[in-house]
Structures are given as C-alpha cells and as structure tokens.
Amino acid sequence: MKITETPLKDCYIIEPTVIEDERGYFYEKFNEAKFEQLTGLNGHFVQDNISKSSHGVLRGIHLQKGQHAQAKLVSCLEGKVYDVAVDLRKDSATFGKWFGLELTPENKMQLYVPRGFGHGFSVLSDTAIFSYKCDNFYNKDSEGSVIWNDPDLNIDWKLAPEDILLSEKDRTLPAFSSQNF
Template identity: 65%
Template sequence: MKAIETALKGCFVIEPTVFEDARGYFFESFNQSKFQELTGLAVNFVQDNQSGSQKGVLRGIHYQRGEHAQAKLVRVLKGTVLDIAVDLRKDSATFGQYFSLILSEENKKQLFVPRGFGHGFAVLSDTAEFSYKCDNLYNKASEGGIIYNDPTLDIDWMLAKDEVLLSEKDAELPTFENAKF
C-alpha cells in the first residue's frame, strides 16, 4: 500500500498493493496500522456507506460541521467516478481549493478526505457503486453543502451540463461564498 499526500494537507491518495493471477485479484482495502504508519493519522472508522448511481449522477458537495465533522476513505467498487475533495478549513493555506481524482474499479485507488473538507463525486461510467468509511456518525443537523457548479470553486466535473443529475436537495445548495462551515 502507498499513501501519497495531495497538495491539500491531510488529504491522501491511497494505492493498494494488488495481487493478481489467473484467478483474479486480491488486496487489502484497509489496514488501520498500515494506514497510520503511512499517513501519520490515527483514524477510527465507525460507519460504512455505499451508493449505486447511474451515469451523470453528481452527489455533493457535502460536509458535516463542528463536532460531527467526518473524515472519509472513499473508493469505487464498480464503474468510474470523478471524486472531489474541497478544503473548507478556514485556517488552512489551501482553504477553498480542491483536489480531483478518477476512482475506478480498474485503478482501485482510494481517497482519504480529512475532517474539515467537503466531498462530492460524479459518475462517469454507465453505473457506479461507491463505498466509503466515515470516522464519525452522520448527524442531519450538522450537514452542509456547496452547489456543484459554484463559480468560486470552478470545478470541472467532466460532464456536460445536460448530463448532470442532481437530487433536489443538492440542486438547492448554497454557493461557497454563502455556505456555513
């Protein structure tokens, strides 16, 4: 396993060691002691989530505030997504910047998104199964979000505007400028 820190401090690309042969493949998707050794972070995941989506579905940009903030370890089980992490830590040198990465069943990469970040993804394949671990339980009263097409963030989601499929809730999210962190 390799952990590569992105330009956003504390945000890591995780590349597993994959063992392949004629039968298929095997890899550890998470090993707490190796993760801590490679990243220097002690994370205790308490909740796993999974979603299935069709091409064009864009989920995000979501986050949890305050004591309910969540770190996430995200990966794709089937298909391909563009994954986005946005630094929302006001005291960070990279506040308001984002990191994007293609996650797929082929590359088996994962992204560790630390607390204090927003997160979203767009499905680029016909369908995708997305899985993620959280280090804190979801709390509805602490949820926040930023509209996907925010002009300040200016994220290229790799989808045409008419391909984007949003939930009603995500379509009504505020801009970065008006969001409450």
C-alpha cells in the same frame, strides 16, 4: 499500500499493493496501523455507506460539521466516478482549493477525505457503486454543503452541464462565498 498526499493538506490517495495470479487477485484495501504510521492521522472508521447511481448523477458537495465532522475513505466498487474533495478548513493553507481524480475498480485507488472537507462525485460510467467509510456517525443537524457549480471553486466535474443529474436538495445548496466555515 502506497499513500500519496494530494495538493490538499491531509488529503491522501491510497493505492494498494495487488497480488495477482491465474486465480485472480488479492489486496489489502486498508490497514489502520499503516495509515496512521504513514500519515500521522487517525484512520479508525465506524460507519460504511454504499450508493448506486446512474450516468450523470452528481452527489455533493457535502460535509458534516462540528462534533459530527467526518473523515471519509472513498472508493468505487463498480463503474467510474470523478471524485472531488474541497478543503473547507478556514485555517488551512489550501482553504477553498479542490482536488479530483477518477476512481474505478480497475485502478483500485481510494481517496482519504479529512474532516473539514467537502466531498462530491460525478458518475462517468453507465452506473457506479460507490463506497464511503466514515470515522464518525452521520448527524442530519450537522450537514453542510456547497453548490456543485460554485463559480469561486470552478470544479470541472468531467460531465457536460446538461448531462448532470442532481437531487432536489443538491440543486439549491448555498454558495461557497456565503458561508462561514
């Protein structure tokens, strides 16, 4: 397993070591002990979520705050997504910065999104199945969010704006500058 820190502190790309032969392939998707050894971060997850979305769907930017904050380990099981993490930790040197990368079953990459980060993704393929491992349980009262097209963040979601499909909730999220993270 190869772990690379992104330009955002504590946010990591995880690439497995894949063993292939004529039968197919095998890889260790995650190893808590190796992750903690290489990053110094807790990698214990308590909840797994799966979503299926069609082309153009954009989910985000979401986070859990306070005692219900969540770190996530995300991957794409089918299709192709552009995954984005936004550092919303006020005391961080990378506060207000974002990082994105394509996740696919072919590249087998995962992104570790630490607590205090916002997270979102856009679907670049016809459909996509997306996996989220979370280190804390979801709590509706602890939801936080930032509007997907915030001008201060200026995220390139790799989709034409007219192709983006949003939930009703995601259409009316607050601006980055209007919040006290």
